[in-house]
Amino acid sequence: MEHQKTSKQLLGELLDKHYADALQAKADGKPVAWSTSIAPQELLETMGIHVVYPENHAAAIGARKHAQEFINHSEGKGYSVDICSYARVNLAYMDIQQCEAANIPLPDLIFCCNNICNTVIKWYENIARELNVPMIFFDLPFNHAYEVSDQNVRYIKAQILEAIIRLEEITGQKFDYDRFGEVMRISSETSLWWKNASLLACAKPSPLNGFELFNYMATIVCMRGTKEGLELFKLWHDELKEKSERGIGPWKDAEEKYRVMWDGIACWPYLGDTYKVLKKYGINMVTSTYPDSWYIVYDENDLDGMARAYSSNYVNRNLDFGTDNIVNIVKDFRLDGIIYHSNRSCKLMDFRQFEVQRRVEEATGVPSVIFDGDQTDPRAFSLAQFETRIQALVEMMEARKKEWGVS
Amino acid sequence: MMNDAINLIRELEDMGRNPKISILKTMKETGKKAVGCFPIYTPEELVYAAGMLPVGMWGGQTSGTLSDRYLQGFCCSIMKANTEQALLGQYDFLSAVIVTAYCDTLKCVIENWKIASPQLNVVPIVYPQNRKTPSGKMYMKDEFLRIKKELERIAGNVIAEQDLLESVDLYDEYRCIMQEFTDTVQDYPDLLKAKTRHLIIKAAYFMDKKIYNEKVSKLILELRKLPPENSRKRKRIILSGFISEPDGLLDIMTDNDMYVVADDLAHESRQFRTIAAKTGSPLDRMIERIALQDGCAFLFDEKKSRGRMLTAMKEKYRADGIIFCQLKFCDPEEFDYPIIKKDLEAAGVASLYIEIEQQMDSLEQLRTRIQSFGEVLA
Numbered sequence: 001m002e003h004q005k006t007s008k009q010l011l012g013e014l015l016d017k018h019y020a021d022a023l024q025a026k027a028d029g030k031p032v033a034w035s036t037s038i039a040p041q042e043l044l045e046t047m048g049i050h051v052v053y054p055e056n057h058a059a060a061i062g063a064r065k066h067a068q069e070f071i072n073h074s075e076g077k078g079y080s081v082d083i084c085s086y087a088r089v090n091l092a093y094m095d096i097q098q099c100e101a102a103n104i105p106l107p108d109l110i111f112c113c114n115n116i117c118n119t120v121i122k123w124y125e126n127i128a129r130e131l132n133v134p135m136i137f138f139d140l141p142f143n144h145a146y147e148v149s150d151q152n153v154r155y156i157k158a159q160i161l162e163a164i165i166r167l168e169e170i171t172g173q174k175f176d177y178d179r180f181g182e183v184m185r186i187s188s189e190t191s192l193w194w195k196n197a198s199l200l201a202c203a204k205p206s207p208l209n210g211f212e213l214f215n216y217m218a219t220i221v222c223m224r225g226t227k228e229g230l231e232l233f234k235l236w237h238d239e240l241k242e243k244s245e246r247g248i249g250p251w252k253d254a255e256e257k258y259r260v261m262w263d264g265i266a267c268w269p270y271l272g273d274t275y276k277v278l279k280k281y282g283i284n285m286v287t288s289t290y291p292d293s294w295y296i297v298y299d300e301n302d303l304d305g306m307a308r309a310y311s312s313n314y315v316n317r318n319l320d321f322g323t324d325n326i327v328n329i330v331k332d333f334r335l336d337g338i339i340y341h342s343n344r345s346c347k348l349m350d351f352r353q354f355e356v357q358r359r360v361e362e363a364t365g366v367p368s369v370i371f372d373g374d375q376t377d378p379r380a381f382s383l384a385q386f387e388t389r390i391q392a393l394v395e396m397m398e399a400r401k402k403e404w405g406v407s
Numbered sequence: 408m409m410n411d412a413i414n415l416i417r418e419l420e421d422m423g424r425n426p427k428i429s430i431l432k433t434m435k436e437t438g439k440k441a442v443g444c445f446p447i448y449t450p451e452e453l454v455y456a457a458g459m460l461p462v463g464m465w466g467g468q469t470s471g472t473l474s475d476r477y478l479q480g481f482c483c484s485i486m487k488a489n490t491e492q493a494l495l496g497q498y499d500f501l502s503a504v505i506v507t508a509y510c511d512t513l514k515c516v517i518e519n520w521k522i523a524s525p526q527l528n529v530v531p532i533v534y535p536q537n538r539k540t541p542s543g544k545m546y547m548k549d550e551f552l553r554i555k556k557e558l559e560r561i562a563g564n565v566i567a568e569q570d571l572l573e574s575v576d577l578y579d580e581y582r583c584i585m586q587e588f589t590d591t592v593q594d595y596p597d598l599l600k601a602k603t604r605h606l607i608i609k610a611a612y613f614m615d616k617k618i619y620n621e622k623v624s625k626l627i628l629e630l631r632k633l634p635p636e637n638s639r640k641r642k643r644i645i646l647s648g649f650i651s652e653p654d655g656l657l658d659i660m661t662d663n664d665m666y667v668v669a670d671d672l673a674h675e676s677r678q679f680r681t682i683a684a685k686t687g688s689p690l691d692r693m694i695e696r697i698a699l700q701d702g703c704a705f706l707f708d709e710k711k712s713r714g715r716m717l718t719a720m721k722e723k724y725r726a727d728g729i730i731f732c733q734l735k736f737c738d739p740e741e742f743d744y745p746i747i748k749k750d751l752e753a754a755g756v757a758s759l760y761i762e763i764e765q766q767m768d769s770l771e772q773l774r775t776r777i778q779s780f781g782e783v784l785a
């Protein structure tokens with residue numbers, strides 16, 4: 001009998017294949033797209049267009065500690081040190097086209113969706129201009145009211161339909177609506193299993209060491225619309241479920257003493273360092289804002305639902321929603337504390353953080369700390385500061401346990 | 408003759424120099440309520456049609472730290488200043504504030520202000536970025552209609568179609584006059600030094616547009632009666648960027664024999680350089696203007712035409728060079744610059760990049776850089 005692969009093995013293989021397939025497609029003269037991380041990839045999957053994700057790629061470059069050389073190149077071209085470091089890495093990769101961490105083909109088409117930030121409009125505009133390729137852009141207006149309005153849904157849906165026509169023009173192929181239905185179904189299901197798996201971390205102890213979320217995130221970004229992606233997340237879910245049923249925690253050699261969430265993106269160049277500091281104090285990062293970001297679920301063939309789902313991620317929602325979101329996470333995951341990453345790259349996540357922190361603390365009483373960092377620029381993070389903040393958090397969590405007998 | 412021109416210049420400069428005093432004066436004179444309008448574009452025509460005064464909110468000279476409660480240090484100085492002033496209660500005389508969402512910082516400012524300053528009646532508006540497509544135009548209309556309702560509630564009266572038409576006409580007229588004004592400046596480098604030009608343009612944010620239009624038209628008329636001044640010795644400069652403040656920046660240019668023949672500043676010419684055709688309803692005309700407004704960092708521009716636009720401007724105005732005033736932490740502008748730089752270099756246009764904040768302790772470094780640029784141009 002063939003030995004069944006673990007989800008971790010599968011994850012590695014799928015990611016390798018994802019990059020290899022894209023390079024092969026390019027070599028075969030097939031179109032390749034570059035896309036933002038939460039864009040309606042369903043359209044590209046339906047058209048059979050290979051797509052790679054600059055944010056994923058920049059994160060991989062960061063995690064393999066290669067970011068600095070790319071950042072230097074971009075800054076040399078006149079890019080400010082103050083703009084998103086994913087953009088600085090990617091805009092340099094566009095020129096250099098070579099990195100040990102992973103290689104991606106240059107795009108024939110740009111696919112951009114501003115539900116994650118308006119920064120990507122500017123970043124992708126520059127790629128499209130420099131490489132002289134068409135840019136399909138989905139404008140998902142910021143939701144300053146609590147819910148996504150019908151007005152916004154109408155606009156987004158109309159843009160999806162316009163994008164389909166544009167894709168037909170660019171590729172000279174007809175859009176296959178049956179296949180579209182199938183991709184929609186798979187994409188929603190994959191999202192569901194991603195979320196289901198991450199919810200297993202609600203158990204005490206959590207079978208999931210949350211830093212794994214950071215690893216699996218790459219695949220939920222790039223394989224959400226594929227059967228392989230769906231299988232991966234089902235498998236991951238089953239493994240975690242089994243672990244949980246057997247009462248196994250996140251680590252073999254240590255116990256989960258505190259449960260926290262991480263707000264924002266990881267510090268890729270210091271992934272191992274930050275992980276070790278937390279583990280040293282028995283802190284398991286059981287969840288983050290990632291699980292909900294790729295929970296894009298809607299009914300098959302429901303374009304209104306699809307439009308609404310894409311506009312529903314928390315960064316595109318208002319502060320009340322963002323607060324409620326974290327308050328619920330605190331309750332569901334029975335958290336002891338929160339770590340907020342004040343990410344030098346990401347103004348949209350940062351400039352609401354202070355108020356959200358105050359409100360969440362008021363609503364839940366759970367202590368928290370903010371540390372300064374950056375997702376890929378290694379210069380904007382200090383391990384010493386990080387550890388000092390974590391020590392402060394441990395003291396607060398400990399005091400609270402004593403005072404309230406919360407354990 | 409000369410005195411008429413000088414008096415008008417002094418009057419407009421004063422209006423531009425003291426925002427709050429000017430607004431209060433205008434409110435008193437017109438008996439109108441005032442509504443704050445954030446950068447970059449807001450539907451000012453709707454505010455005006457509702458019988459209220461749209462007034463600009465582009466930062467200010469503040470130095471406090473109240474805004475640290477909401478914003479990290481790497482936020483742009485304009486939003487820090489606005490937030491500081493809001494928290495100090497400096498804006499409490501406004502009946503509402505229209506806050507836009509062109510950049511990520513602004514999205515957060517909308518949210519923080521709703522909480523921090525509920526008395527300001529924050530009216531968020533999100534312009535479409537896909538502004539040229541049918542879906543974008545449909546959405547823009549929905550959004551304008553939503554804002555119209557909000558403004559009617561604040562004004563306590565309904566906006567009649569005729570009032571809106573008159574307001575859109577008035578704004579078109581304003582834009583026409585301003586294009587003429589900025590073109591006139593090149594002939595009067597002494598009377599209309601860089602700072603004077605800036606303050607006159609800025610005054611529009613704090614005055615009733617009808618009165619402002621009359622004053623600037625009159626000024627152009629008076630200027631035209633005067634012979635053009637000798638400008639041979641001076642360097643003809645185009646300014647690009649968000650804003651040409653801090654105070655003092657433009658004086659440094661004047662000190663170095665430079666004068667501004669045209670600009671691409673969000674705070675100045677981008678407000679009036681585009682005018683839509685007079686076809687369709689007033690709302691259609693407002694929508695069309697945004698659709699046509701290219702070369703702006705805050706509106707999606709697939710062709711990324713700003714560098715080429717600046718090159719063409721350099722030809723049209725026979726400019727000696729372009730100064731790019733980068734407002735620190737304003738990322739949409741920061742993303743535009745490398746492409747502009749490439750375009751300008753390809754066309755052999757001399758340019759200088761300077762990084763500014765609206766409030767700066769020392770301008771000495773800027774002075775040195777501008778001076779050397781002047782020498783390069785000589």
Ligand code: SF4
Pocket residue numbers: 055084085086087116117118119120265345346347348349375
């Ligand atoms: S890190 Fe922030 S600014 Fe950068 S692409 Fe992601 S959401 Fe946008």
Ligand code: SF4
Pocket residue numbers: 446483484485486509510511512513649734736737738739
């Ligand atoms: S970053 Fe730029 S566009 Fe955004 S609020 Fe600041 S000055 Fe305005």
